[in-house]
Amino acid sequence: MSASTSTTSERVVSTAAGSGERANTPAACDPVLEALERDFAWLEEYAQKRHVRSDELIRLRLAKALLTNSLRPWLHGDRAGPLQLVVVGGAGAGKSTVANFLIGQAVAETNPQAGYTRHPIAYVARNGPQPRLLVDNRLGRLKLAMDSKPASVDEDVFQIRPVTLQPGVQSALSHAVVWDSPDMTTWQAHYYTARLLEVIGLADLIFYAASDERYNDAIPTQFLRLVLQAGKPVVTVLLKMPADQAASLVDHFRKEVVARIPECPKVAACLAIPYLSPDELLDPAGKAARYRAPLFDQVSWWSERAGATRAQGVTAAANFLENGQEEFLAVARRDLQAIDEWQRLVTQGRSDFVARYEREYLSGEQFPRFNAALLKLLELLELPGIGQIVSRTLWVVRTPYRLVKGLINQVSGTVTAANLPEEPVLRSAFSAWLDAFRKEAAVRAGHPIWEQLKSQFDADLAPRAEAQLTADLADFQAKMTQEVDRTARAIYEDLQKKPAALNTLRGAKFAVEAASIAGTVIMLGAHVMMDIVLVPLVAAFTQELVEILGKQYVDRQREKARQRGRELFEVTLATPLADWLLKWPALSAQAVEQLQGVVQRVPEHLQLLGASVRAEAGGPRP
Numbered sequence: 326m327s328a329s330t331s332t333t334s335e336r337v338v339s340t341a342a343g344s345g346e347r348a349n350t351p352a353a354c355d356p357v358l359e360a361l362e363r364d365f366a367w368l369e370e371y372a373q374k375r376h377v378r379s380d381e382l383i384r385l386r387l388a389k390a391l392l393t394n395s396l397r398p399w400l401h402g403d404r405a406g407p408l409q410l411v412v413v414g415g416a417g418a419g420k421s422t423v424a425n426f427l428i429g430q431a432v433a434e435t436n437p438q439a440g441y442t443r444h445p446i447a448y449v450a451r452n453g454p455q456p457r458l459l460v461d462n463r464l465g466r467l468k469l470a471m472d473s474k475p476a477s478v479d480e481d482v483f484q485i486r487p488v489t490l491q492p493g494v495q496s497a498l499s500h501a502v503v504w505d506s507p508d509m510t511t512w513q514a515h516y517y518t519a520r521l522l523e524v525i526g527l528a529d530l531i532f533y534a535a536s537d538e539r540y541n542d543a544i545p546t547q548f549l550r551l552v553l554q555a556g557k558p559v560v561t562v563l564l565k566m567p568a569d570q571a572a573s574l575v576d577h578f579r580k581e582v583v584a585r586i587p588e589c590p591k592v593a594a595c596l597a598i599p600y601l602s603p604d605e606l607l608d609p610a611g612k613a614a615r616y617r618a619p620l621f622d623q624v625s626w627w628s629e630r631a632g633a634t635r636a637q638g639v640t641a642a643a644n645f646l647e648n649g650q651e652e653f654l655a656v657a658r659r660d661l662q663a664i665d666e667w668q669r670l671v672t673q674g675r676s677d678f679v680a681r682y683e684r685e686y687l688s689g690e691q692f693p694r695f696n697a698a699l700l701k702l703l704e705l706l707e708l709p710g711i712g713q714i715v716s717r718t719l720w721v722v723r724t725p726y727r728l729v730k731g732l733i734n735q736v737s738g739t740v741t742a743a744n745l746p747e748e749p750v751l752r753s754a755f756s757a758w759l760d761a762f763r764k765e766a767a768v769r770a771g772h773p774i775w776e777q778l779k780s781q782f783d784a785d786l787a788p789r790a791e792a793q794l795t796a797d798l799a800d801f802q803a804k805m806t807q808e809v810d811r812t813a814r815a816i817y818e819d820l821q822k823k824p825a826a827l828n829t830l831r832g833a834k835f836a837v838e839a840a841s842i843a844g845t846v847i848m849l850g851a852h853v854m855m856d857i858v859l860v861p862l863v864a865a866f867t868q869e870l871v872e873i874l875g876k877q878y879v880d881r882q883r884e885k886a887r888q889r890g891r892e893l894f895e896v897t898l899a900t901p902l903a904d905w906l907l908k909w910p911a912l913s914a915q916a917v918e919q920l921q922g923v924v925q926r927v928p929e930h931l932q933l934l935g936a937s938v939r940a941e942a943g944g945p946r947p
C-alpha cells in the first residue's frame with residue numbers, strides 16, 4: 326500500500342518555528358540543558374569510537390533524545406500541546422498497521438518486507454496539532470525531509486505527513502500526533518536504531534506492537550523495558566493471531582513478557598488486533614472498527630490528561646537521567662580508570678627504574694676520575710721548587726712504606742670490585758619497565774584502551790621507547806661526565822687557585838713530617854741503626870695520615886658527585902622518560918580533559934535539571 330498523503334513542509338516549518346517559547350521559560354535551565362546536550366553528544370561520539378556495547382550506546386542516545394526532544398521543549402513551554410503517540414516494535418510486527426488504526430485511515434505504508442519503515446514519520450491532521458516544538462526543524466540528529474519520500478528511505482530524516490481527516494471518522498490525529506517508526510529488531514544496527522531513539526525521546530505515549538509469532542523476541546523486549554525505564558507509559562498491541570486466540574495470547578504475553586519486566590506497572594494496557602483480511606486492513610475505521618475501538622479509547626483517556634501525562638513523562642525522564650548517570654558515564658569512568666592505572670604503572674615503573682640504576686650501578690660506581698684527583702691532590706701537597714729536594718728525599722725515605730703498601734693492596738685486593746657498566750644496566754632496567762606495561766596490557770585485554778595499548782606495543786612502542794631512551798641517555802651521560810669531571814677537578818683546582826692556602830697546607834704537612842722525623846732522631850740520640858729503621862716508619866706514618874685525610878676529602882666529593890648523579894638521573898632521564906610514557910597512551914590530553922570534565926559536570930547538571938523539572942512539574946522524585 327502507499328501513502329495517500331502529501332507533504333506540506335513549508336507550512337509545517339513555519340508552524341514548528343513559530344510556536345515560540347513561552348514567557349515563563351526557565352532561562353536558568355538553559356545553560357545546564359545546553360551543557361548536558363553537549364556532554365551527551367560528546368559521550369555518544371566517544372562511546373561509538375570506543376565500540377562500547379550496543380546497549381550502552383542506546384542508553385546514551387536515549388538520554389540525549391530525552392534531553393533534546395522532551396525536556397527541552399517542555400522547559401521551553403510546550404506543556405499541554407498534542408500528545409505525541411509513537412508506535413514502536415520489531416521488524417514487520419505491525420507498527421505501520423497500528424499507526425493506521427490510530428489514524429483511522431490506511432495512510433502509513435505497510436509492507437510484507439520486514440524492516441521496511443526506515444525513518445520516523447509523523448502523521449498530523451491537516452491544519453491540526455503538530456509535533457512538539459522543534460529546534461531548527463530538527464529532531465535531534467534527524468533533519469526534516471522537505472519532500473515526500475517513501476517510508477523505506479534509509480536516511481537520517483523524519484517526515485511530517487498531513488492527513489485530511491475523513492468526516493465522521495474519529496481519529497487520534499484530532500488531538501495527537503501519530504509517529505510511525507523504524508524497527509529495533511536489529512539491536513546491533515546502530516545506524517537506524519538511533520532514528521527510533523530520537524522519536525522515543527519525544528514520545529508522550531508509546532504503542533508497542535508485537536506479532537503473534539515473535540511477541541517474546543529478546544531485543545524488542547529489552548527495548549520495551551528501556552522505554553518503561555525511561556518512564557514512558559506504554560500500550561502493548563499484539564497482532565496477527567487468530568481471533569479466537571486473541572484473549573489467551575494477550576494473557577500469556579502479559580504474564581510471560583510484561584510481568585517479568587520490573588517496570589511493568591507503566592504498561593497501561595495490553596490490546597490485540599487479530600489477523601484481518603486485506604479489506605479490513607484498508608478500512609480500519611469501518612470494517613475493522615471493533616478492533617480499533619480499544620486503541621482509540623486509550624488515546625482518548627491519555628489525551629484528556631495531556632498536561633499531566635506530559636508533566637509525569639518529563640519528571641520520569643529527568644529521574645531516569647539522574648538515576649542512570651552511572652551507566653551513562655560508565656564508558657568515561659572506565660577509560661579514566663584505565664588512564665589512572667596507566668599513570669600508576671608509569672610512576673611505579675619509574676621508581677623501579679631509578680632504584681635499579683642506583684642498586685646496580687650508581688651505588689658501586691667509584692668514578693675513577695676521583696682516584697686520579699686524589700693523586701693529583703697528594704702531589705700538590707709536596708713541596709715545590711727547591712723544596713722538591715726535601716720532598717724527594719722524604720719520598721726516598723718512604724720507599725719501604727710504598728713497597729709494603731703496594732704489596733698489601735695486591736694481596737688484599739683493595740682495588741674496587743668491577744662495577745657493571747652503566748648503559749647495559751640502564752637498558753635492561755628500561756626493558757623491565759616496558760615489560761611491566763606489556764604484561765599489564767595483556768592481563769587487561771578486553772578493555773578498549775588497554776587493547777589499543779597492547780596493539781601499539783605490538784606495533785612500534787618498543788623501538789620508539791628505545792629511541793627515546795637513547796636520546797635522553799646521551800644527554801644524561803654528557804651531563805654526568807661533565808659533572809664528575811668538574812667535581813673531581815675542583816678537588817685540586819680550588820687549591821691551585823688559592824696559593825696561600827696551598828702553601829699553608831704544604832708547610833703544615835712538611836712541618837709535621839720534619840718535626841716527627843727530627844723528634845725521632847733527637848729521641849734516639851746516637852742510635853744510628855735505630856734511626857735507619859724508625860725514621861722511614863715515622864715518615865710513612867705521617868704520609869699515611871695525610872693520605873687518609875686526602876682520601877676522606879676526595880670520598881666526600883665523590884659522594885657529592887654521586888648525589889648529583891642521582892639528581893641528574895631523575896631530571897634528565899627518569900622524568901623525561903616517564904613523561905614521554907604518560908603522554909603516549911591511546912588518548913590525547915584534550916580527550917582526557919574532556920572525559921574528566923564530563924564525569925564532573927554531568928551528575929551535577931542532571932541533579933540541577935531534575936530539581937528544576939520536579940519543581941516545575943510538582944512531581945516527586947520516585
Ligand SMILES: Nc1nc2c(ncn2[C@@H]2O[C@H](COP(=O)(O)OP(=O)(O)OP(=O)(O)O)[C@@H](O)[C@H]2O)c(=O)[nH]1
Nearest residue numbers: 417418419420421422435436437440441442600601
Ligand atoms: N493479512 C494480514 N496482514 C497483516 C495483518 N497485520 C499486518 N499485516 C501485514 O504484515 C506486514 C507487516 O506489517 P506492517 O504494519 O508493515 O509492519 P511494520 O511493523 O510496520 O513493519 P516494518 O516497517 O517493516 O518494520 C504488512 O504486509 C501488513 O499488511 C493482518 O492482520 N492481516
Ligand SMILES: [Mg+2]
Nearest residue numbers: 420421441442
Ligand atoms: Mg512499518
